[in-house]
Amino acid sequence: MLIRPTAQELEEFGEPDFVIYNAGAFPANKYTNYMTSQTSIDLSLKHKEMVILGTMYAGEMKKGVFTLMHYLMPMQGKLSLHSGCNVGAAGDVTLFFGLSGTGKTTLSADPKRPLIGDDEHVWSDNGVFNIEGGCYAKCIGLKPETEPEIWNAIRFGTVLENVDYDPVTREVDYTSQRLTENTRASYPIEYMANARIPCVGGHPKNVILLACDAFGVLPPVSRLTPEQAMYHFISGYTAKVAGTEVGVTEPQATFSACFGSAFLMLHPYK
Numbered sequence: 001m002l003i004r005p006t007a008q009e010l011e012e013f014g015e016p017d018f019v020i021y022n023a024g025a026f027p028a029n030k031y032t033n034y035m036t037s038q039t040s041i042d043l044s045l046k047h048k049e050m051v052i053l054g055t056m057y058a059g060e061m062k063k064g065v066f067t068l069m070h071y072l073m074p075m076q077g078k079l080s081l082h083s084g085c086n087v088g089a090a091g092d093v094t095l096f097f098g099l100s101g102t103g104k105t106t107l108s109a110d111p112k113r114p115l116i117g118d119d120e121h122v123w124s125d126n127g128v129f130n131i132e133g134g135c136y137a138k139c140i141g142l143k144p145e146t147e148p149e150i151w152n153a154i155r156f157g158t159v160l161e162n163v164d165y166d167p168v169t170r171e172v173d174y175t176s177q178r179l180t181e182n183t184r185a186s187y188p189i190e191y192m193a194n195a196r197i198p199c200v201g202g203h204p205k206n207v208i209l210l211a212c213d214a215f216g217v218l219p220p221v222s223r224l225t226p227e228q229a230m231y232h233f234i235s236g237y238t239a240k241v242a243g244t245e246v247g248v249t250e251p252q253a254t255f256s257a258c259f260g261s262a263f264l265m266l267h268p269y270k
Ligand SMILES: Nc1ncnc2c1ncn2[C@@H]1O[C@H](COP(=O)(O)OP(=O)(O)O)[C@@H](O)[C@H]1O
Pocket: 098, 099, 100, 101, 102, 103, 104, 105, 106, 107, 118, 119, 136, 137, 138, 139, 140, 147
């Protein structure tokens, strides 16, 4: 998920800037004031710590760091982006913004365009960089014919999460939703054949907003002027699709500022 330090960096590591305590299934105390469930993700900017209770979903760690970056980066005048990112032969960088399950990972994995990252980036005066060092692909219904790049990235060293398999043959069943529809494959970005390492690029040329409009309000594809793009980026009309968030079982129209309002710590205008 996140960028792994080299052996030398580990030796000279010193004090961590931020610590994640992940207690897995150990529940939050639901008798605490204002708690509505046994799951909590608490982030303290003061103590530089995040505490995860009552969930074993690995996505909480990467999205927790992403949330933190949505505070730290704007404070430095940099824009944190909930987007996939790839780059063409001419250095033309494309961003794919979208809520969970709208296709950031799938569409940024283009064999003709080296991959910078599938989910979390920052745009600064120097261009874009990936916050992470790996991808976290939804793999429900994954097939080599339709998504060969992701299929081929899954090998020893990849973590399959919530994916069903035969305990005797150890054969994986990507069609099974027995545990959840939100099955995942987490692999280092260098497992993608065309990854751009280090995961950096110039200033984006194309910005694609994956509205995933389940209600047909927008045309299937629209080319926006810069002003329209700014409007849609801030208003974030889109849909929550089934399969990531508990309780969302069919598409729900929503407005998600910057296509990632769940992770914004500051007002979108900031
Ligand atoms: N036309 C399509 N474009 C993108 N994804 C699609 C399409 N049709 C089906 N899918 C599926 O939708 C899911 C998109 O998930 P993913 O790319 O991981 O989204 P995100 O990275 O935005 O969370 C994948 O399971 C993919 O196989």
